[in-house]
Amino acid sequence: MDAVANERLVSPYGGDDDESIRPSRLSEYVGQEAIKEQLEIAIAAARVRGEALEHVLLHGPPGLGKTTLARIVAHELGASIKTTSGPALEHPGVLVSVLSGLNVRDVIFIDEIHRLNRLVEESLYPAMEDFMIDTVTGRGPVAQVFRFPLKRFTLIGATTRASLLTGPLRDRFGLNFHLEFYSQAAMEQLLHRAARVLRVQVDDSGAGEIARRSRRTPRVALRLLRRVRDYAQVMADGIVTHDVARQALDALGVDRLGLDDVDRRILETILVRFKGGPVGLQNIAASIGEDAETIEDVYEPYLMQIGFLQRMPRGRVATEDAARHLDLPPPSTAAQPRLW
Numbered sequence: 001m002d003a004v005a006n007e008r009l010v011s012p013y014g015g016d017d018d019e020s021i022r023p024s025r026l027s028e029y030v031g032q033e034a035i036k037e038q039l040e041i042a043i044a045a046a047r048v049r050g051e052a053l054e055h056v057l058l059h060g061p062p063g064l065g066k067t068t069l070a071r072i073v074a075h076e077l078g079a080s081i082k083t084t085s086g087p088a089l090e091h092p093g094v095l096v097s098v099l100s101g102l103n104v105r106d107v108i109f110i111d112e113i114h115r116l117n118r119l120v121e122e123s124l125y126p127a128m129e130d131f132m133i134d135t136v137t138g139r140g141p142v143a144q145v146f147r148f149p150l151k152r153f154t155l156i157g158a159t160t161r162a163s164l165l166t167g168p169l170r171d172r173f174g175l176n177f178h179l180e181f182y183s184q185a186a187m188e189q190l191l192h193r194a195a196r197v198l199r200v201q202v203d204d205s206g207a208g209e210i211a212r213r214s215r216r217t218p219r220v221a222l223r224l225l226r227r228v229r230d231y232a233q234v235m236a237d238g239i240v241t242h243d244v245a246r247q248a249l250d251a252l253g254v255d256r257l258g259l260d261d262v263d264r265r266i267l268e269t270i271l272v273r274f275k276g277g278p279v280g281l282q283n284i285a286a287s288i289g290e291d292a293e294t295i296e297d298v299y300e301p302y303l304m305q306i307g308f309l310q311r312m313p314r315g316r317v318a319t320e321d322a323a324r325h326l327d328l329p330p331p332s333t334a335a336q337p338r339l340w
Contacts, residue, residue, distance in 0.1 A: 009227065009252055010260050011298070012063030012217045021194050021222060022068050024075050029068070030190040031218070035177045039069075042175060043076045052105045052152040053077060054174030055128055057113075059162035061301070063219030064179040066158040067111065073156060074107040081107040086115035092123040096135055099127055102153040113157035114164040121169055128155055128172045181305075187211035187221055194222055195240070200229045205242035213249050215258040215302055227252060257306060257325065262290065266299055267308060267326060270318040276331020278315030 023029045026036050026043075039056075046053040056073065058066040067083075074081035082098065089095050089110070102108060110116075116124070127133045131150045157173065159165060170176070182190070188207045195202040202210075202225070210228060214221035225240075231248035232240045253261050269287045270277050285292040290299075300316075303309035308322035320330045 008260060009223060010215055010220050010254055010258050012061060012219055021197050026072055026076060029072055030193060031182045031186040032179055053154040055155040055172060056175045057173035058158045058177055058179060060179030062160050063217040065218055066179060070109040070156040077105060079105045079107050081109055083109045086110060086112040089116060089120045092119055095120050095123055096133055099133060099150050102151055104151045107154045107156060109156045111158045114159040114161050181216040182218060184211055187214055190218055191221055191225055194225055202240040206240035206245045209242050209245035213254050213256060213258045263299060263303060267318050267322045270316060271323055271328050271331060277317035278312045280315045
């Protein structure tokens with residue numbers, strides 16, 4: 001599934017981020033204004049007291065800037081940051097090794113923190129709360145537990161699935177932030193900033209067209225900007241205007257709402273072959289030749305977000321808005337939920 005997600009031009013996942021575009025200060029970070037304001041106050045207070053910042057939980061859809069925000073926090077604190085992920089912390093011994101290497105006020109960033117091993121998570125509780133961690137030496141009857149002191153650090157956890165976090169872990173974060181999808185204005189501002197870094201000329205209408213097709217997600221917007229830049233340099237005069245952006249993204253198969261070929265195939269299959277639904281996920285997967293889990297986790301969320309797809313007890317249903325967008329006949333009354 002990860003490989004499929006990363007190959008899509010409009011995927012919010014992926015490891016193709018350009019490090020040069022990442023902002024290093026909160027003042028450069030576009031969007032999430034309420035979160036920025038609260039972080040500015042918390043960071044300033046921690047610096048005045050000379051203390052480590054409270055532990056921070058960042059959650060929300062992928063591609064909105066959680067990793068970037070974690071790096072900015074460390075930079076604003078004047079601290080080093082160590083980055084890892086939930087799956088990488090395979091057992092408590094790895095956690096001990098990572099945490100014992102932190103200095104006072106350092107930051108450790110754990111991506112996909114909802115995927116922590118249960119034993120690792122339980123070992124993390126005293127580390128977060130008391131800055132102590134238990135280590136076990138020996139085995140069987142001669143095993144001994146030693147409590148090892150840690151230097152005061154800040155843990156920043158990131159997750160796209162906050163509902164999978166256990167209550168005890170969630171409660172140990174003093175600062176808890178949900179990142180929202182970006183507005184059109186924020187997306188345009190972000191694109192103009194990235195264009196300056198990439199040294200590409202983008203006018204307001206060009207930025208607006210890219211923003212409209214970016215699924216309100218910065219990672220998608222930056223990926224599209226790089227592709228449009230290439231098109232402008234080869235096929236135009238190097239300036240990204242509305243027409244250049246539209247032509248480039250049309251050629252790449254990204255329509256005016258950010259849908260790609262597979263998005264459209266899913267909707268067309270439901271609307272044409274299954275008369276609008278309801279239809280089971282396995283039937284959709286078999287019809288378009290995609291894995292059911294990939295459809296559910298990668299393609300459906302955005303289609304549901306824009307109101308083109310609904311999940312009903314009896315299966316998936318495509319909406320009238322979806323039919324209108326694809327210039328197809330509206331779904332039949334069979335697509336409506338039944339009472340029997």
